[in-house]
Amino acid sequence: MTKSARAIALETLIRVFRDGSYSNISLNNNLRGSQLSQTDRNFATRLVYGTIQYKIYLEYQLKGLVKTKLKEPYLKPLLLMSAYQIIFLDKVPNRATLNEANKLAKQFGGRHSSGFRIANGVLHALIRRGTILPDKIDSVKYLSVKASVPEWLVNYIITNWGEKRAASILSSINMPAKNSVRLSTLSDQKQTIAELKKLNFAPQDSKLASNELILSHGGVSTTPPFKEGKLTIQDEAASLVVEAFDFSGDEKVLDACSAPGGKTAQIAEYLPHGQVTALDIHEKKLRLVRQNANRMHVANRVVTKAMDARKVDQYFSGQQFAKILVDAPCSGLGLLRRKPEIRYTKSMKDLLNLQKIQLDILDHVSKILEENGELIYSTCTFAVEEDEKVVEIFLKNHPKFELRPFKLAKIESKTGMLKIIPDSYGSDGFFIAKFVVRG
Numbered sequence: 001m002t003k004s005a006r007a008i009a010l011e012t013l014i015r016v017f018r019d020g021s022y023s024n025i026s027l028n029n030n031l032r033g034s035q036l037s038q039t040d041r042n043f044a045t046r047l048v049y050g051t052i053q054y055k056i057y058l059e060y061q062l063k064g065l066v067k068t069k070l071k072e073p074y075l076k077p078l079l080l081m082s083a084y085q086i087i088f089l090d091k092v093p094n095r096a097t098l099n100e101a102n103k104l105a106k107q108f109g110g111r112h113s114s115g116f117r118i119a120n121g122v123l124h125a126l127i128r129r130g131t132i133l134p135d136k137i138d139s140v141k142y143l144s145v146k147a148s149v150p151e152w153l154v155n156y157i158i159t160n161w162g163e164k165r166a167a168s169i170l171s172s173i174n175m176p177a178k179n180s181v182r183l184s185t186l187s188d189q190k191q192t193i194a195e196l197k198k199l200n201f202a203p204q205d206s207k208l209a210s211n212e213l214i215l216s217h218g219g220v221s222t223t224p225p226f227k228e229g230k231l232t233i234q235d236e237a238a239s240l241v242v243e244a245f246d247f248s249g250d251e252k253v254l255d256a257c258s259a260p261g262g263k264t265a266q267i268a269e270y271l272p273h274g275q276v277t278a279l280d281i282h283e284k285k286l287r288l289v290r291q292n293a294n295r296m297h298v299a300n301r302v303v304t305k306a307m308d309a310r311k312v313d314q315y316f317s318g319q320q321f322a323k324i325l326v327d328a329p330c331s332g333l334g335l336l337r338r339k340p341e342i343r344y345t346k347s348m349k350d351l352l353n354l355q356k357i358q359l360d361i362l363d364h365v366s367k368i369l370e371e372n373g374e375l376i377y378s379t380c381t382f383a384v385e386e387d388e389k390v391v392e393i394f395l396k397n398h399p400k401f402e403l404r405p406f407k408l409a410k411i412e413s414k415t416g417m418l419k420i421i422p423d424s425y426g427s428d429g430f431f432i433a434k435f436v437v438r439g
Contacts (some may be wrong), residue, residue: 013077053340070176100178172423210409237430251322261289330379334429361434
């Protein structure tokens with residue numbers, strides 16, 4: 001039997017909520033074996049990510065309406081997914097949502113399941129009552145439910161940026177992620193832009209980064225310009241990291257945490273007579289780096305090595321690199337638009353544990369940087385513990401290093417640190433610090 005878009009979405013949500021599966025991997029696996037049209041695939045994708053993104057908000061809407069314990073594993077995901085459609089998808093009629101919820105309850109619960117009756121009653125009650133929010137007097141609770149973000153994270157953002165900015169940040173992370181692409185500097189960019197226009201992607205220049213375009217919709221990975229390596233999918237803020245280096249073109253560069261290889265390929269474009277050594281702790285992830293390098297026509301400038309970045313000074317003992325990039329493992333709080341489940345899986349403890357790993361990596365890579373060499377530290381998070389605090393501790397422990405201001409095409413850092421908050425440019429959240437070692 002051919003599965004519907006809603007059935008595939010529900011299967012994915014069950015795995016994500018019950019088993020802690022990654023939404024993108026689980027959804028891709030379910031879609032791979034389906035016979036859905038592109039429209040239905042898009043609908044299933046929206047159901048999955050929308051339901052995960054607004055999970056706290058949706059749970060709050062159902063709280064007073066569910067009168068019994070939901071014992072069957074499919075039932076809560078079904079109610080959340082159906083509530084998402086009723087509240088957020090204006091073009092989907094409520095009757096269609098109710099009819100399909102009934103079908104799914106019978107399909108997933110079987111003949112003797114009480115799910116059909118429960119789903120029917122709860123969803124009808126939601127339609128009659130409408131949506132609700134906590135009282136604004138409790139600003140943390142109110143913002144937590146409204147933005148569907150755990151209270152600890154709301155508190156954290158308010159503490160660091162104030163209540164007014166917190167509301168802006170929380171609102172921005174639920175906006176759709178832009179369809180950003182980076183144009184290869186080795187290709188004819190004008191020709192690539194013309195091709196994208198012909199393919200109806202309506203490319204617009206990024207306001208944040210050079211060589212970056214914002215497309216009107218997704219799907220560029222199936223097009224000739226992508227397959228021919230004329231462009232790659234990369235967020236505006238992420239592309240700034242490599243731009244912070246000052247390349248001469250013949251350097252030996254180390255990308256200490258390289259997978260999946262977007263920044264590795266970007267570095268390699270600037271090295272006609274140099275080489276970038278790309279590391280990752282997992283060999284299978286380095287396959288992605290090599291695939292990226294091949295597609296972007298820079299494979300001859302890239303070498304890969306499976307290695308923990310905290311052991312580089314042992315393996316490369318006696319060798320020196322002119323430039324080193326540490327795009328460090330982090331909490332990923334800057335990626336909440338693209339990976340909505342991150343908000344439910346991270347805690348303050350994670351930020352502090354990751355800080356130790358980040359400092360450990362920086363400590364070891366700093367030992368193989370040339371005098372007057374450049375070390376870029378970057379994260380895809382806005383957490384102070386993983387950003388400014390790491391810089392502060394690193395400089396205290398490594399007095400030969402100092403921050404170096406840097407100027408990019410459309411933005412600059414006078415302090416040597418650049419923090420992009422998700423509401424600043426509508427991009428991912430990102431942090432960049434540029435160190436130099438004094439001779």
